[in-house]
Amino acid sequence: MTNPGNVSRQLSMSTIVQAITTYGPISRASVSKMTGLSKQTVSEIVGQLEADGWVGTVGQTEGHVGRRAVVYEVVPDAALVASVDLGGTKVRVALCNLTGAVVAETVAPTVMTGGDAVTDQIASMIHRLTTDHNIDRSKVRSIVVGVPGVPQADGTIAYAPNVPGIETLNFPETLSTKTGVEVVVENDVNLAALGEHWMTKRGDSDDIVYLSIGTGIGAGLVIGGNLVRGSTGAAGEVGYLPFGADPFDPESLRVGALERVSATLALIDYYRDRTGKNLDVPGIFEAALTGDTAAQESLERAAKNIALAIGAITAVIDPSCIVIGGSIGARKELRELIRPALASCFPRSIPIENTLLGNHAALAGATSIALSRLHIALFTGGLKGAEINVPPPELGTFQEGAA
């Protein structure tokens, strides 16, 4: 296989693959100039990559003085990865090629009959996608699954009440045996954070926080370009920030002081307490627009507490930008309430941005991890310092609405 034995060769190959993925289509002469490797070495390695089917020629240069150069590009469909977003209500599966482009995508309601059934469902959705789109199944080399819980070292997934039966199952192993492909499991909010970071070069920042506000409130942290999971996988559990509700109230130990005043139930309960009426979250947003004071106050209280949360996060890790998503967080009205609240409780101004990927953020993050792992497996043999940075595809690829 492609993977070379010699350390020196691994580094060279990694460098060349990086150059071609990032700057392709590109000629061997240009790669040589960019990387500092000799023309001879570049030709040799590109030849091998071509023979193995990873890169291919896509034409020649024209219009310049001198001999025409043959330009190479990564063969997009030389390998595929499956990105999965396993939610409490829906499962979303995408097959992506080496450039990160979505080749096929599908959604289905999550089956609720146990962990084994969920892995079955995912396996068959992947299988279905390959057959429906006439894709060679053996091209799928890696599966990354985002789950609403905390993956443990033993393969089980803790704190995942929304997907019954995955707390007692070795999830990656089970899915791996069913598909014959390596499986990696990661928290969905973490993946969303990674996805937003990967897809959108927000000022080239490597320190961003993705804040998801919906049924619950949670954050994904990207620091120095890497995901932060914490010592027990609980990094970003900002629902437990000790303010909002009284942190010393025992109920706050269970639910989380902040979560009690900022997530879905908090909005609904507050509105009912004030008016005696039951409205769902979209209903409250709508009522607030029509001048309903109770609805407005409900949103304002949430916004104020979310601003405090952002202040707390910023005081601790000082990110360059906060991206907000989730069913509540993605609402523009809420962001506009958060900004002034934040300015009056935190000294530094910090950009608050809307998610660009919407409910596809986790899928994008899964893809970025899957591609990184694939490149390591294929070209670097796990060599430290030879990691390949996969550039993101067109923004539209993962934007909401597709499928």
Added chain:
Amino acid sequence: MTNPGNVSRQLSMSTIVQAITTYGPISRASVSKMTGLSKQTVSEIVGQLEADGWVGTVGQTEGHVGRRAVVYEVVPDAALVASVDLGGTKVRVALCNLTGAVVAETVAPTVMTGGDAVTDQIASMIHRLTTDHNIDRSKVRSIVVGVPGVPQADGTIAYAPNVPGIETLNFPETLSTKTGVEVVVENDVNLAALGEHWMTKRGDSDDIVYLSIGTGIGAGLVIGGNLVRGSTGAAGEVGYLPFGADPFDPESLRVGALERVSATLALIDYYRDRTGKNLDVPGIFEAALTGDTAAQESLERAAKNIALAIGAITAVIDPSCIVIGGSIGARKELRELIRPALASCFPRSIPIENTLLGNHAALAGATSIALSRLHIALFTGGLKGAEINVPPPELGTFQEGAA
């Protein structure tokens, strides 16, 4: 010089230096087995290292079957680094050798006559140490300075009110020209965090937080073994956590809501408001011991708010352990008040530990950075993935009381 041109050789050399520093004294045959490099290669590289004076023989093995092996060790004094802790009242300077051992140390009151004077002071303290201990000055290869402020990209140090005149000076460049050695500047609390992490293998954890409580309150974060500085260098500025005092009070924007109720002035002010009497912080601790309720309440209020801060930090980054230091934080009485408060406002139990290094923590952190940089410069040529992990010296080296 030692630094080899070829990438392959750099990796091999890095591996071998790592093995000798970590497991020395060690024979070439053992290095070969451990690293997987051939005996031939190991002999060649060790020979070069010995010729250049970085490693030396320290005897032979005995008592085993077979030919005796010559064992090698890093020559501890082949190079030195200078670690500096620049505080508002004292400057502490230590010269450390390649094993991290303190070779010479000195302390002096910080000069208050401007930034240039401070760099002069540090330069002359280093010079003095070398002459007093008969050390060849050219052996000092790297200087790392901890400062009570935020180092900027342009070399100035922001937010450093306690050391006048270093906010407008290119600090590292100035000190570097005066000493002829490369200089790195880092925030002192960050260094303390790194120092505690390096010197004390706390359950092999790579995610720890050092919380300093004294004149102000600040944290240093080590995540995945690396320092987290934040996008503006303000990571760990937990004084601005939005609770304790009212975060929406404009005064909190200036001082920081948490800092207003947990640091030195907060203790003193609270006690004076309650009793009309002025006591300093040690006085308040003493009074609390003798049963003075106002003093006890002052400490309890601080402890409660510090517990909230720890809860907030844990909710965000989930460290495996919090190390507390600083003039107030190092008090055992305070820690014993914090623990129960934390248990009643945060669901997960998290170890709260006393600093093991006391006021030498920043110095230890400076040494760890300096040694890392030195190893990179000497042996790896900055090659990614070839970093050398320098094991810490004996714990006593940096413990309080020395000098």
Added chain:
DNA sequence: CTAATAGTTCGGTAACAGAACGAATTATTA
């Protein structure tokens, strides 16, 4: 035809692995 550029061929060098070998030492046996 000339200058410029692309890509190949060839020769030389650095680095490494592995085998063979000599040296030094302990353990075992006659």
Added chain:
DNA sequence: TAATAATTCGTTCTGTTACCGAACTATTAG
């Protein structure tokens, strides 16, 4: 006690891989 076996260390030698640079061929614009 002396010879021998077994074991380990370290060097030498040989072959392979990977790299670079120079020379060379091929192609193109002007």
